[in-house]
Amino acid sequence: xxxxxxxxxxxxxxxxxxxxxxxxxxxxxxxxxxxxxxxxxxxxxxxxxxxxxxxxxxxxxxxxxxxxxxxxxxxxxxxxxxxxxxxxxxxxxxxxxxxxxxxxxxxxxxxxxxxxxxxxxxxxxxxxxxxxxxxxxxxxxxxxxxxxxxxxxxxxxxxxxxxxxxxxxxxxxxxxxxxxxxxxxxxxxxxxxxxxxxxxxxxxxxxxxxxxxxxxxxxxxxxxxxxxxxxxxxxxxxxxxxxxxxxxxxxxxxxxxxxxxxxxxxxxxxxxxxxxxxxxxxxxxxxxxxxxxxxxxxxxxxxx
Amino acid sequence: xxxxxxxxxxxxxxxxxxxxxxxxxxxxxxxxxxxxxxxxxxxxxxxxxxxxxxxxxxxxxxxxxxxxxxxxxxxxxxxxxxxxxxxxxxxxxxxxxxxxxxxxxxxxxxxxxxxxxxxxxxxxxxxxxxxxxxxxxxxxxxxxxxxxxxxxxxxxxxxxxxxxxxxxxxxxxxxxxxxxxxxxxxxxxxxxxxxxxxxxxxxxxxxxxxxxxxxxxxxxxxxxxxxxxxxxxxxxxxxxxxxxxxxxxxxxxxxxxxxxxxxxxxxxxxxxxxxxxxxxxxxxxxxxxxxxxxxxxxxxxxxxxxxxxxxxxxxxxxxxxxxxxxxxxxxxxxxxxxxxxxxxxxxxxxxxxxxxxxxxxxxxxxxxxxxxxxxxxxxxxxxxxxxxxxxxxxxxxxxxxxxxxxxxxxxxxxxxxxxxxxxxxxxxxxxxxxxxxxxxxxxxxxxxxxxxxxxxxxxxxxxxxxxxxxxxxxxxxxxxxxxxxxxxxxxxxxxxxxxxxxxxxxxxxxxxxxxxxxxxxxxxxxxxxxxxxxxxxxxxxxxxxxxxxxx
Numbered sequence: 001x002x003x004x005x006x007x008x009x010x011x012x013x014x015x016x017x018x019x020x021x022x023x024x025x026x027x028x029x030x031x032x033x034x035x036x037x038x039x040x041x042x043x044x045x046x047x048x049x050x051x052x053x054x055x056x057x058x059x060x061x062x063x064x065x066x067x068x069x070x071x072x073x074x075x076x077x078x079x080x081x082x083x084x085x086x087x088x089x090x091x092x093x094x095x096x097x098x099x100x101x102x103x104x105x106x107x108x109x110x111x112x113x114x115x116x117x118x119x120x121x122x123x124x125x126x127x128x129x130x131x132x133x134x135x136x137x138x139x140x141x142x143x144x145x146x147x148x149x150x151x152x153x154x155x156x157x158x159x160x161x162x163x164x165x166x167x168x169x170x171x172x173x174x175x176x177x178x179x180x181x182x183x184x185x186x187x188x189x190x191x192x193x194x195x196x197x198x199x200x201x202x203x204x205x206x207x208x209x210x211x212x213x214x215x216x217x218x219x220x221x222x223x224x225x226x227x228x229x230x231x232x233x234x235x236x237x238x239x240x241x242x243x244x245x246x247x248x249x250x251x252x253x254x255x256x257x258x259x260x261x262x263x264x265x266x267x268x269x270x271x272x273x274x275x276x277x278x279x280x281x282x283x284x285x286x287x288x289x290x291x292x293x294x295x296x297x298x299x300x301x302x303x304x
Numbered sequence: 305x306x307x308x309x310x311x312x313x314x315x316x317x318x319x320x321x322x323x324x325x326x327x328x329x330x331x332x333x334x335x336x337x338x339x340x341x342x343x344x345x346x347x348x349x350x351x352x353x354x355x356x357x358x359x360x361x362x363x364x365x366x367x368x369x370x371x372x373x374x375x376x377x378x379x380x381x382x383x384x385x386x387x388x389x390x391x392x393x394x395x396x397x398x399x400x401x402x403x404x405x406x407x408x409x410x411x412x413x414x415x416x417x418x419x420x421x422x423x424x425x426x427x428x429x430x431x432x433x434x435x436x437x438x439x440x441x442x443x444x445x446x447x448x449x450x451x452x453x454x455x456x457x458x459x460x461x462x463x464x465x466x467x468x469x470x471x472x473x474x475x476x477x478x479x480x481x482x483x484x485x486x487x488x489x490x491x492x493x494x495x496x497x498x499x500x501x502x503x504x505x506x507x508x509x510x511x512x513x514x515x516x517x518x519x520x521x522x523x524x525x526x527x528x529x530x531x532x533x534x535x536x537x538x539x540x541x542x543x544x545x546x547x548x549x550x551x552x553x554x555x556x557x558x559x560x561x562x563x564x565x566x567x568x569x570x571x572x573x574x575x576x577x578x579x580x581x582x583x584x585x586x587x588x589x590x591x592x593x594x595x596x597x598x599x600x601x602x603x604x605x606x607x608x609x610x611x612x613x614x615x616x617x618x619x620x621x622x623x624x625x626x627x628x629x630x631x632x633x634x635x636x637x638x639x640x641x642x643x644x645x646x647x648x649x650x651x652x653x654x655x656x657x658x659x660x661x662x663x664x665x666x667x668x669x670x671x672x673x674x675x676x677x678x679x680x681x682x683x684x685x686x687x688x689x690x691x692x693x694x695x696x697x698x699x700x701x702x703x704x705x706x707x708x709x710x711x712x713x714x715x716x717x718x719x720x721x722x723x724x725x726x727x728x729x730x731x732x733x734x735x736x737x738x739x740x741x742x743x744x745x746x747x748x749x750x751x752x753x754x755x756x757x758x759x760x761x762x763x764x765x766x767x768x769x770x771x772x773x774x775x776x777x778x779x780x781x782x783x784x785x786x787x788x789x790x791x792x793x794x795x796x797x798x799x800x801x802x803x804x805x806x807x808x809x810x811x812x813x814x815x816x817x818x819x820x821x822x823x824x825x826x827x828x829x830x831x832x833x834x835x836x837x838x839x840x841x842x843x844x845x846x847x848x849x850x851x852x853x854x855x
Contacts, residue, residue: 048701048853051701051704051705052704053701053704053705053852053853054852054853055850055851055852072704072709072710073707073708073709076704076705076706076707076708077707079705080705080706081702081705081706083698083701083702083705085698086698086702087697087698087699087702088699089612089615089616089699091615091616091619092598092602092606092612092615093597093598093599093600095598095599095600095601095602096598096599096601096602096606098602099601099602099606099607100602100606100607100612101702101703101706103602103607103608104607104609104703104706104707104708105706105707106707124600124601125597125598125599125600126595126597126598127595127596127598129433129510130509130595140702153705
């Protein structure tokens with residue numbers, strides 16, 4: 001099957017600021033894809049190019065195999081978008097705003113809307129002016145989720161939601177996935193990405209620096225081991241692929257490269273293991289590794 | 305027993321000594337508010353002072369001698385004249401000063417009242433609605449400090465405006481005491497309605513509703529004095545129910561008396577006490593009136609870009625329609641009086657483009673219709689420019705990410721502007737014709753002017769088209785559209801008085817429209833204007849289709 005989103009060597013500049021620089025991004029049908037990067041990395045710019053709101057300077061951009069700049073409307077029939085900063089018309093109610101968006105996309109599924117209103121606990125009779133950030137986000141989310149589309153493009157959709165609503169959101173994405181929809185999820189909430197996403201692309205300064213399944217990305221980082229042995233476990237230090245060995249109150253902690261893990265275990269076994277905790281790298285570690293303070297991204301550039 | 309009685313009192317006193325009173329921080333807040341308004345307050349003051357300055361120059365040209373002023377007084381004796389102007393003191397010996405106090409004072413008071421309502425709402429309810437007040441109150445700031453600071457700002461603004469007005473009058477050799485009374489009246493009218501806004505700001509959760517309620521009170525006050533003054537010269541008891549009426553009852557430049565201004569001061573005091581009492585009874589951010597609920601589902605009319613645009617514009621269209629209709633009605637009803645005054649004032653006839661012969665009333669009213677079209681053009685440009693805000697606030701992006709093309713969205717929004725412009729023209733023409741027809745008992749004028757108003761539709765759409773082009777080519781900015789429009793309006797309004805060259809007057813866009821129903825209808829200019837309007841709109845749409853969206 002052909003990719004739902006296929007971006008190759010995408011570049012986009014605003015004046016002298018290079019917002020996107022040779023960016024690649026690929027989403028297969030039915031996949032939930034996490035899109036990570038710090039503020040100003042170019043996530044929102046990428047999404048706005050995918051929606052045909054911005055014109056790409058260079059590179060090939062295909063959504064459902066078509067150019068979003070020239071074929072925007074046909075494509076928009078098949079996707080729904082939730083912006084990161086939801087601004088609504090102040091004089092109408094939340095319910096009216098949902099209907100407006102949904103009908104522009106081709107009609108409202110009343111039952112679905114009602115179901116989502118209840119699950120997200122949103123009062124649709126209030127004027128949007130009095131909504132909090134989270135409630136404005138719910139309006140955009142409900143409008144998107146109530147539409148019968150193949151692709152959901154979500155730009156930090158949960159940054160204003162409380163933890164309970166975050167769970168509702170995760171349920172809804174799970175349902176979308178089971179229904180075979182494709183989801184592009186730009187997010188800062190790494191736990192959310194870890195729970196929901198099959199694949200992840202990390203971008204930095206407008207360029208994709210990592211892309212793959214979480215397992216593949218984890219492979220790039222070391223596993224942390226905390227072990228208590230009868231013998232002196234600090235001797236693992238001698239093995240190649242073992243790093244950062246520390247002793248703390250009888251426990252020994254170290255990190256180990258994936259391919260050195262079997263050797264390390266063989267080394268520890270004869271020492272009499274009392275307890276052992278192995279922690280695979282979290283997404284946060286992967287993320288911080290990409291943007292560690294040593295190579296901090298300079299401030300400025302496009303707003304994400 | 306006595307110990308338990310005194311303990312809290314002492315605690316309270318020490319609390320005060322710590323600077324923990326309900327007014328703590330007022331000074332700093334007031335300074336900050338004044339700094340935020342450092343442009344706005346001078347602009348209002350100078351705009352009002354400038355209006356007076358303008359009239360001080362123009363009135364002697366239009367009415368050079370006592371006989372001419374007396375023709376003006378005759379118009380003001382009519383109920384319709386009194387309704388628009390004032391109670392009509394000194395009409396038997398109408399002087400320049402009497403004219404200022406009878407005809408201008410009321411409108412100046414309305415202007416200062418509007419400024420005050422906006423100012424107070426901006427510094428109170430608007431701050432709460434946006435959540436900024438919460439940030440402020442979380443600091444060492446007393447409960448009543450924000451409201452007090454807003455009122456200090458209000459006082460400063462009105463004192464500045466009143467002083468500038470008085471100075472402008474005195475500089476024109478008008479009596480000092482009476483000039484001061486005019487300035488004081490305008491300033492006090494501002495204070496009264498600022499205080500009204502201080503009360504309404506406590507009632508509603510929303511700034512717009514708060515200023516809307518205060519504006520309704522102002523409208524009521526103006527109508528009360530208008531009806532009262534129309535009932536009898538010097539005003540009936542209805543005039544005395546209105547703060548605007550009180551300022552006019554000082555009889556400045558006729559037979560000055562100060563005490564009506566005490567009524568303004570007393571009412572301000574009562575309103576302020578009420579505002580502080582209400583403010584003390586509610587939470588930050590809350591209103592005393594619950595916010596209204598709306599529909600849970602959109603009506604079929606709303607779920608279309610044009611439907612939504614209409615919904616957003618509805619209030620402003622209605623406001624414009626009511627304003628244009630009433631002004632048209634009053635202007636029309638003055639029509640015959642104005643035409644009569646031409647007999648003694650040929651140069652005045654020139655201002656209104658009325659030549660000799662023919663139906664002078666029709667010609668004069670036809671040129672007034674042009675003035676109303678200028679107002680509608682301003683509406684049209686403002687209405688088109690709303691798209692800019694829609695885009696920068698991110699709503700356009702969200703809408704265009706759905707199943708709708710850019711031209712479809714833009715032209716739907718533009719259609720609302722175009723149709724509502726036509727409606728506003730029709731309403732102005734109807735009001736003008738109805739008023740003029742009623743004054744001479746020829747009701748067919750209402751129909752004639754209603755139809756004639758549509759002659760201005762193409763030129764209004766040309767300016768709307770310019771605004772669309774400016775929006776499409778976003779980087780070009782919108783200032784040049786305003787310069788073209790305001791320039792056209794100024795030349796159209798004042799060109800004849802200023803004796804500008806004929807070539808300039810002929811090139812003025814609104815002057816290109818045939819002055820129906822006073823003159824023959826020529827189709828050619830209207831066809832050309834329509835072509836230009838369509839071309840501008842098409843070019844703007846095309847440019848919009850090919851540019852990046854801002855936000």
